Amino acid sequence: MELAGKTAAEIFDNIRALTQLGSLAPGQELPTVRNLAVMLGVNRNTVSMAYKRLTTAGIAVTRGRLGTFIRKQPDTGEQEGLPPGSPLVDLCSGNPNPAWLPDIDVALTRKPYRPRLYGEATVDPEMEILARRSLTGDCPAPFEVNLTNGAVDAVERLLAAYLVAGDKVAVEDPCFIGSVNTLRIAGLQIVGVPVDAQGMSVDGLEQALAQGAQAVIVTPRAHNPTGCSLSAIRARKLRAVLARHPHVLVIADDHFWLLATTAYHNVIPPAARRWALIRSVSKMFGPDLRVAFVASDQQTAQRLRLRLAPGTNWVSHLLQDAVGACLSSPDVSMQISRAREDYARRRELLIAALSAQGIAVTSPADGLNLWLPLPESGQSVVLTLVLALAKQGWLVRGGEAFSVQTPAHGLRITVSTIDETTTQAFAKVLGHLLGRRQEP
Numbered sequence: 001m002e003l004a005g006k007t008a009a010e011i012f013d014n015i016r017a018l019t020q021l022g023s024l025a026p027g028q029e030l031p032t033v034r035n036l037a038v039m040l041g042v043n044r045n046t047v048s049m050a051y052k053r054l055t056t057a058g059i060a061v062t063r064g065r066l067g068t069f070i071r072k073q074p075d076t077g078e079q080e081g082l083p084p085g086s087p088l089v090d091l092c093s094g095n096p097n098p099a100w101l102p103d104i105d106v107a108l109t110r111k112p113y114r115p116r117l118y119g120e121a122t123v124d125p126e127m128e129i130l131a132r133r134s135l136t137g138d139c140p141a142p143f144e145v146n147l148t149n150g151a152v153d154a155v156e157r158l159l160a161a162y163l164v165a166g167d168k169v170a171v172e173d174p175c176f177i178g179s180v181n182t183l184r185i186a187g188l189q190i191v192g193v194p195v196d197a198q199g200m201s202v203d204g205l206e207q208a209l210a211q212g213a214q215a216v217i218v219t220p221r222a223h224n225p226t227g228c229s230l231s232a233i234r235a236r237k238l239r240a241v242l243a244r245h246p247h248v249l250v251i252a253d254d255h256f257w258l259l260a261t262t263a264y265h266n267v268i269p270p271a272a273r274r275w276a277l278i279r280s281v282s283k284m285f286g287p288d289l290r291v292a293f294v295a296s297d298q299q300t301a302q303r304l305r306l307r308l309a310p311g312t313n314w315v316s317h318l319l320q321d322a323v324g325a326c327l328s329s330p331d332v333s334m335q336i337s338r339a340r341e342d343y344a345r346r347r348e349l350l351i352a353a354l355s356a357q358g359i360a361v362t363s364p365a366d367g368l369n370l371w372l373p374l375p376e377s378g379q380s381v382v383l384t385l386v387l388a389l390a391k392q393g394w395l396v397r398g399g400e401a402f403s404v405q406t407p408a409h410g411l412r413i414t415v416s417t418i419d420e421t422t423t424q425a426f427a428k429v430l431g432h433l434l435g436r437r438q439e440p
Contacts, residue, residue, distance in 0.1 A: 003031070006042055011050035016059055019070055026072040030060065058165035058187035071187065077178055078401040081286075083429040088395035088421065090414065092366060094224065096257070097416040100339035102332045105168045107325035121350040122305070122314035123147050126324050131279075131293040134257070135310055139277040140270050144301035146308060146405075147315040150290035151255050152178040155217060156186070158276050158294075161303035163188060163214055163247050170208035172200055174402035174410075176224045179253075192404030195223060197362060199230035202237045214297045215249035217244065218267050222256035225402045225412035227347075228367030235265030243269035251277040255284055259340045262358075262366045278417055281323055283368065284336055291315060343368060346415045353423045357431030359398060361413075372411040374399070383410060385433060392429050 003018075005011035018024040030036070037044045052067050053058035061071045123131075125146060148154040155178075159169065165187030169180055173192025178419045183190050191213050193204035199331040200218055208216070218238070219228035230238070242250055250268050257264070257279045268275045280292035284305065294304065308314050326332045347365055354361060354372075364369040373383055386398045399408030418426070 003036060003039065005040060005050070007048075008046050008053065011036075011040070011042075011047060012053045012057075012096055015050070015054060016057070019059055024070050026070050028070045030068045030070070032067065051203045055166050056164050059123065061166070067398045070370055074189055078134045078397075079181075080177055082395070086392060086395060087161040087226055090395055091418065092119065092395045092412070092414055093418060094397075094412075094414050096283050096286065096368060097283050097342070100284075100335060101341065102326050102329075102335060104285075104322050104326070105287070107329050107332060108322060110325050110329065111321055113321055116317045120317075124324065125315060126328075127320050130324060130327050131295070134279055134407055135277060135293060135295040135351040136264055138264055138293050139252075139256075140272065140275065140297070141275075143291075144298055144300055146294045146296070146304045147320065148278075148292045148294055148308070149315055149319075150282055150287075151253055151278050151292045152182055153154045153180060153290070154169070154276070154278045154280075154292045154294050155183050155251060155253065156247065157304055158180075158251055158296075158300065159183075159186060159188065159215060160298065160307075162274060164253075167215070168208070168213045168341065170205060170212060170213040171404060172217075172219060172223060172226075173204075173404040173406060174225055174399060174408035175404050176219070176253075177401055180404065184339070190404050192406060195226055195228060195246035197364065198234040199223065199228055200234070200238060202234065202241060205238060205241050207247050209248065210382040213248065215251065215252060217251045219327070220254050220264055220267065221260045222367030224255075224367060225369055225397070225399070225408075226362045226367055226371040227367045227408075228362060229260070229366050230265045230267065232263075232265050235267050238267045239269050242267065243271060245270055246273050248274070249270075252277045254279050257368050258284055260366050261340060261344050262364070267289065276345050277298055281326075284339070285323065285326055289322060291319050298391070304320060326409075343416060346418055350413065350415050350418060350427070353427035354430070357427050358435060359427070359431060362409060368414055370413045370415055372413060374409045374411065376407075381409065388433050389429065392433075394426055394429065394433045 005014045032046045033044050039048045055062050058071060060068050080094040082090050083165045128145050149258050168181055170191045170193050172195045191208040191211055194201040246297050250272050252267055276294055276296040278292050278294050281289060293318040350370060382398045389396055397412040399410040402408045
């Protein structure tokens, strides 16, 4: 291995080539700025500029006085869903109940598909009306509307519009799997903010912003994995904190909006310069129908449109027609209402069954999941419990998948398809494994 170059661009290209060839391995330390400048016979500022570009490109990472290292490429991490062919009872996938997904074919009879060509509006006029109807009053005005291929796609595009590799992003800790994977793949630094029954911690957010977070992702309700939702008081306090940092990108991911039993409380300050409110349909209509409404300020909307322009990567109008037909259908609206009630009933069934076994989950809860906190005695306890449940025929998700900076000691239990018989059986097994079974 031989480092070379006389200009910052040449040094950058040399080190990048060496990483691509494998001569510089992930985790390997680069020479100090001073030492490399001496080795190459160049000014220190030249090396500093090369290292800064390597960091921005996600090739290297600087750890202060510890030095500069070749960045380890992240793996994709865990994903939502159930392993194909699993014989275990699914309490882990995070999926909606298939029984509550609408019949798209029936919905589309209202509006037969019309092929679109390059150059047509990326957002169908009817979809913009539906989006504005759902978003008006819940975010600063005026706002503009874009569509993305789901909430995760929206988050990724919003972050890419303003941030570069190495920037810090504040998120709830524990955090949604999709957000964790998105941030790590983009080379962004994740700053965890603790969560309690009322949502994101105010003090935790203050600390994250003091550490230099350039963006904040907040789940206003039905937080995944804990099921918590922002209270009105907590939202107001978070909004006051964010108002003192108007340059920070604020993203509110309201993924469970039409199915939520809790009220929406806005965290976006009126004077925020960069913000977005996301509302997707995946929980209502299924994860394969990947469409999300994105309300945002004008500058953010314009940046999103650079990558959602006609001829590049707009959201399929076939998907827009399907979503628009469902949202406009009285029958589907009634189905959504019944689904909301059914998910709430299933959550309460499991909470009651677990309570009878002396097991308390995070409550109040909204969404498709419940969160069972476990003693902070090491991740081995969580893994042991997950494996023990699997041997008994139950598949749950361990908290490590949702960890950000601190280990998430807990289990996420998906309730979307659980019935009363299954609930009682699972609660008894879990109570036995935890040693908390009540005596008659």
